[in-house]
Amino acid sequence: MSDIMINAQNVMKSFGDTEVLKDISFTLEKGHVLSIIGPSGSGKSTLLRILTQLETADGGSLDLVGKPLFKNVNGKAVYESAEKRRELNLKTGLVFQNFNLFPHFSVLRNITEAQRAVLKRSKDEAESKAIDLLKKMNLEDKANSYPCELSGGQKQRVSIARALAMDPEILFFDEPTSALDPELTLEVLKVIRGLAEEKMTMVVVTHEMNFAKGSSDEALFMDGGVIVEKGNPTELFDNPKEERLRRFLNTFNS
Amino acid sequence: MGNLILQLFKGLNFSVRIFFLTLLFSLPFGFVVAKGRMSKIAPVRWFTDLYIQIMRGTPLILQLLFFYFAPFYIFHASYDRFFAVILAYVLNYSAYFAEIYRSGLQSMDKGQYEASQVLGFTKAYTFFHVILPQVFKKILPSVGNEVVTLVKDTSLASTLGIAELFRVAQTSSSRVFSTTPIFIAGVFYFIMNYVVAKFFDIVERKLDYYE
Ligand SMILES: Nc1ncnc2c1ncn2[C@@H]1O[C@H](COP(=O)(O)OP(=O)(O)OP(=O)(O)O)[C@@H](O)[C@H]1O
Ligand SMILES: [Mg+2]
Numbered sequence: 001m002s003d004i005m006i007n008a009q010n011v012m013k014s015f016g017d018t019e020v021l022k023d024i025s026f027t028l029e030k031g032h033v034l035s036i037i038g039p040s041g042s043g044k045s046t047l048l049r050i051l052t053q054l055e056t057a058d059g060g061s062l063d064l065v066g067k068p069l070f071k072n073v074n075g076k077a078v079y080e081s082a083e084k085r086r087e088l089n090l091k092t093g094l095v096f097q098n099f100n101l102f103p104h105f106s107v108l109r110n111i112t113e114a115q116r117a118v119l120k121r122s123k124d125e126a127e128s129k130a131i132d133l134l135k136k137m138n139l140e141d142k143a144n145s146y147p148c149e150l151s152g153g154q155k156q157r158v159s160i161a162r163a164l165a166m167d168p169e170i171l172f173f174d175e176p177t178s179a180l181d182p183e184l185t186l187e188v189l190k191v192i193r194g195l196a197e198e199k200m201t202m203v204v205v206t207h208e209m210n211f212a213k214g215s216s217d218e219a220l221f222m223d224g225g226v227i228v229e230k231g232n233p234t235e236l237f238d239n240p241k242e243e244r245l246r247r248f249l250n251t252f253n254s
Numbered sequence: 255m256g257n258l259i260l261q262l263f264k265g266l267n268f269s270v271r272i273f274f275l276t277l278l279f280s281l282p283f284g285f286v287v288a289k290g291r292m293s294k295i296a297p298v299r300w301f302t303d304l305y306i307q308i309m310r311g312t313p314l315i316l317q318l319l320f321f322y323f324a325p326f327y328i329f330h331a332s333y334d335r336f337f338a339v340i341l342a343y344v345l346n347y348s349a350y351f352a353e354i355y356r357s358g359l360q361s362m363d364k365g366q367y368e369a370s371q372v373l374g375f376t377k378a379y380t381f382f383h384v385i386l387p388q389v390f391k392k393i394l395p396s397v398g399n400e401v402v403t404l405v406k407d408t409s410l411a412s413t414l415g416i417a418e419l420f421r422v423a424q425t426s427s428s429r430v431f432s433t434t435p436i437f438i439a440g441v442f443y444f445i446m447n448y449v450v451a452k453f454f455d456i457v458e459r460k461l462d463y464y465e
Contacts, residue, residue: 054372092372096368163373
């Protein structure tokens with residue numbers, strides 16, 4: 001039996017009068033990578049922000065790692081207690097498009113701070129974990145640098161290490177390479193591919209169609225706040241059923 | 255001459271006390287005002303805004319006179335001059351510091367809050383360990399400018415007859431028919447501000463390691 005890590009049903013979200021997410025339902029299995037693609041303004045970030053609790057949903061239900069975050073009660077999303085929300089918050093990590101590293105902390109401290117303050121790990125434990133992750137990111141020589149001294153690709157790898165240090169069970173990425181020069185994009189995608197091989201459960205919002213097609217287990221195309229098409233990435237890219245998806249993919253081929 | 259210098263040092267003592275007492279209270283109180291200025295409750299926001307506008311829109315010398323004489327005329331009660339002086343300076347400088355804090359806080363990237371939240375930091379932890387250090391660095395030059403101004407502004411306390419440096423220099427000057435005391439007082443102010451500027455310089459350089 002496979003564990004369902006994300007179970008979203010009829011998730012809805014509006015900002016004022018604009019319905020940004022209309023009826024989002026999908027599931028994700030443990031160890032799978034889901035790519036979310038779609039045009040600008042389709043609600044991809046908003047969905048990720050609901051999954052990581054940076055926004056609250058208006059309707060629907062959501063289970064993460066088998067536990068409810070909010071439930072559908074008469075069409076309204078009713079959230080669990082603060083304690084349970086926090087528990088789930090600690091099981092999810094988010095990598096931002098523009099990194100959001102802490103500029104006043106060294107690379108090492110960026111990775112140890114939350115381990116120590118939130119998980120109450122000892123200094124030694126947090127630092128050895130950070131060093132291991134930096135090695136994995138090929139950045140061990142940057143431990144004492146400050147974020148301003150790093151390239152965009154290096155910054156993004158530090159921010160991935162910062163998220164991984166918390167041992168999340170699901171890792172979310174919101175366009176992790178969109179702020180990077182093309183030649184730096186590859187080094188970040190390589191890291192994400194490596195995590196996929198280790199069976200890290202991940203959701204990646206991306207405009208990198210090669211990555212979405214080649215490195216994910218599932219893909220999902222959003223437009224106008226709804227999931228227009230979802231399924232196996234090869235199927236989705238080679239045999240798009242929906243006209244909207246076909247048109248969207250064409251904009252990348254031209 | 256020795257006597258003159260001694261007198262001036264006594265005046266300097268008052269000036270320095272005004273200076274430090276003002277900073278002691280207005281630096282933290284400015285933060286409370288900034289919070290009020292950014293409050294979600296509209297009347298709180300309006301009230302703090304009005305307060306800031308008045309403090310910044312009227313001369314400090316006028317505020318000094320007001321805080322000393324208003325209680326006297328309204329309640330027929332008078333209180334210690336020195337207290338009135340400190341009150342006026344603190345309320346005035348808090349308004350300036352509040353605006354500096356506010357612009358510093360509002361210039362913070364919201365991504366810093368979001369990254370903190372996703373990592374599980376509490377609101378208080380985020381404020382003290384992520385936001386405050388960065389805001390501190392950002393506003394340091396503006397705070398430095400205000401502090402330099404404060405050194406010079408302490409001379410306005412002479413209006414209420416406080417025997418601070420400027421007043422002592424002025425009375426000595428007219429007593430001995432010479433501008434020497436005024437000149438020496440000028441040198442004192444200059445040295446104080448030199449120290450203040452150097453101090454801020456050093457702190458700024460200490461924080462130069464990032465961004
Ligand atoms: N805090 C907010 N307040 C009001 N409207 C918002 C807010 N956040 C997002 N929106 C709106 O919601 C819609 C979806 O935004 P979202 O950022 O989720 O899109 P996206 O698919 O991530 O787009 P992009 O590819 O440009 O990142 C947009 O129309 C946006 O203007
Ligand atoms: Mg987005």
